[in-house]
Amino acid sequence: MSLVETAEQAKQDAAYKEALVEVLYQLADDDFIISYRGSEWLGLAPHIEEDVAFSSITQNTMGHAMLFYQLLEELGEGDADALAHERISNERRNGTYFEIKNGSGTYLEEPQYDWALAVVRNYLYEAFKKVKLEEALKSSYAPLRNTADKVLMEQPYHLGHWKTWITQLQDSSQEAKERIQSRLDEAWKQIGDAFELGPKADDILAKEILSSSETLKQRWLDSVKETLTYVPNGDLASELGNGRAKEHTDQLDQALATLSEVYNSDREAVW
Amino acid sequence: MIEQQRETEIFNRLKKVDDPELPSVSIYDLGMVHEVTIDDNAHVAVTLIPTFAGCPALDIIERDVKNAIEEIEWVKSCDVTFSFDEKWSTDDITEEGKQQLKKHGVSPPPENYQPGEEWSVDCPYCGSPYTSMENVFGPTACRSILYCRSCRNPFEAMKPVVSYTAS
Numbered sequence: 001m002s003l004v005e006t007a008e009q010a011k012q013d014a015a016y017k018e019a020l021v022e023v024l025y026q027l028a029d030d031d032f033i034i035s036y037r038g039s040e041w042l043g044l045a046p047h048i049e050e051d052v053a054f055s056s057i058t059q060n061t062m063g064h065a066m067l068f069y070q071l072l073e074e075l076g077e078g079d080a081d082a083l084a085h086e087r088i089s090n091e092r093r094n095g096t097y098f099e100i101k102n103g104s105g106t107y108l109e110e111p112q113y114d115w116a117l118a119v120v121r122n123y124l125y126e127a128f129k130k131v132k133l134e135e136a137l138k139s140s141y142a143p144l145r146n147t148a149d150k151v152l153m154e155q156p157y158h159l160g161h162w163k164t165w166i167t168q169l170q171d172s173s174q175e176a177k178e179r180i181q182s183r184l185d186e187a188w189k190q191i192g193d194a195f196e197l198g199p200k201a202d203d204i205l206a207k208e209i210l211s212s213s214e215t216l217k218q219r220w221l222d223s224v225k226e227t228l229t230y231v232p233n234g235d236l237a238s239e240l241g242n243g244r245a246k247e248h249t250d251q252l253d254q255a256l257a258t259l260s261e262v263y264n265s266d267r268e269a270v271w
Numbered sequence: 272m273i274e275q276q277r278e279t280e281i282f283n284r285l286k287k288v289d290d291p292e293l294p295s296v297s298i299y300d301l302g303m304v305h306e307v308t309i310d311d312n313a314h315v316a317v318t319l320i321p322t323f324a325g326c327p328a329l330d331i332i333e334r335d336v337k338n339a340i341e342e343i344e345w346v347k348s349c350d351v352t353f354s355f356d357e358k359w360s361t362d363d364i365t366e367e368g369k370q371q372l373k374k375h376g377v378s379p380p381p382e383n384y385q386p387g388e389e390w391s392v393d394c395p396y397c398g399s400p401y402t403s404m405e406n407v408f409g410p411t412a413c414r415s416i417l418y419c420r421s422c423r424n425p426f427e428a429m430k431p432v433v434s435y436t437a438s
């Protein structure tokens with residue numbers, strides 16, 4: 001496969017374009033939903049420095065989502081802001097583990113959010129994002145390589161942040177250790193679909209848009225095993241469904257409803 | 272010749288447009304100016320390189336650049352665009368930019384930074400290397416908060432951002 005330099009060039013090969021947009025939706029929707037869940041922590045993080053750090057990561061990650069939505073816009077998928085805010089849940093391709101609620105309650109009513117979930121999920125996500133983007137640096141689609149490179153320049157700060165948290169908590173008090181371990185057990189049952197490439201997987205590989213699901217999974221496991229002192233037994237599962245095939249929980253609907261309420265209230269606002 | 276003069280005039284003006292989050296450091300010295308073109312109808316197009324993704328200052332910068340260039344007498348109009356194909360790196364900050372940053376209590380980013388590694392910088396006030404990282408995430412995406420153990424001042428530093436593939 002030779003390098004596809006522009007959106008115009010990609011559009012000339014319908015099969016190529018269809019496979020390409022799947023990958024871009026996955027990248028965009030993952031960043032979008034994880035930063036939405038991150039934004040719900042605003043003002044609720046364990047201390048003020050963490051609040052500053054977490055919201056900075058969240059804002060930056062939303063910026064990354066927008067970069068991928070812009071690539072979709074160039075390919076004729078529609079306006080980037082609309083792609084981010086107006087698509088319903090069964091059009092979304094994010095991994096299901098990234099969409100589940102932060103804990104019980106809602107942001108406005110008695111948020112009983114779980115910091116162990118935040119730490120485990122964000123750490124596992126950033127480790128995954130790094131692997132996927134590093135593989136995207138080899139993509140046949142030049143604008144994707146380029147964007148992956150830019151995002152990877154900023155992302156080490158995010159990964160570093162969550163790695164510090166999990167490293168400290170997994171070796172601190174017995175309670176912290178247990179809570180991290182049980183969130184890891186849960187993650188192992190729910191994160192499986194994140195590694196899938198969706199219905200166009202064959203074309204994605206044949207056209208060298210991205211590396212295989214097995215490569216992503218293996219590289220991710222190798223990387224998290226270097227940090228985690230406890231690694232759950234057994235294979236990764238997708239108990240919540242397959243987000244890459246647009247299957248989602250009603251928790252995503254809830255998130256999108258809240259989000260579009262804010263978005264619809266002021267469509268001209270700058271996000 | 273007149274073209275050359277006009278171009279110089281544009282660049283001189285860009286050297287006076289400050290980053291709203293780093294007053295007194297121009298967007299030119301931050302390395303954000305990618306390209307300037309002037310057409311026969313005195314229409315100016317400025318292409319900028321965005322710093323951090325999602326940086327809320329980008330819209331303000333766009334407006335400030337447009338206003339500054341359109342103030343020049345011979346300029347008919349000015350368009351400002353961001354190029355997402357170009358990758359901004361903290362290595363693009365000019366010497367003048369580094370001096371200005373220091374003057375305002377912000378250390379320039381360290382040289383020889385490896386992505387993902389820890390880094391440190393000297394204190395912008397007393398020059399001491401005995402500094403500690405307080406919060407890598409500062410008030411804006413591009414800055415971190417540090418503390419100088421020699422002169423006991425907190426200070427900020429530009430977070431180093433460099434390309435993976437280039438290194």
Ligand SMILES: [Zn+2]
Nearest residue numbers: 394397419422
């Ligand atoms: Zn000092």
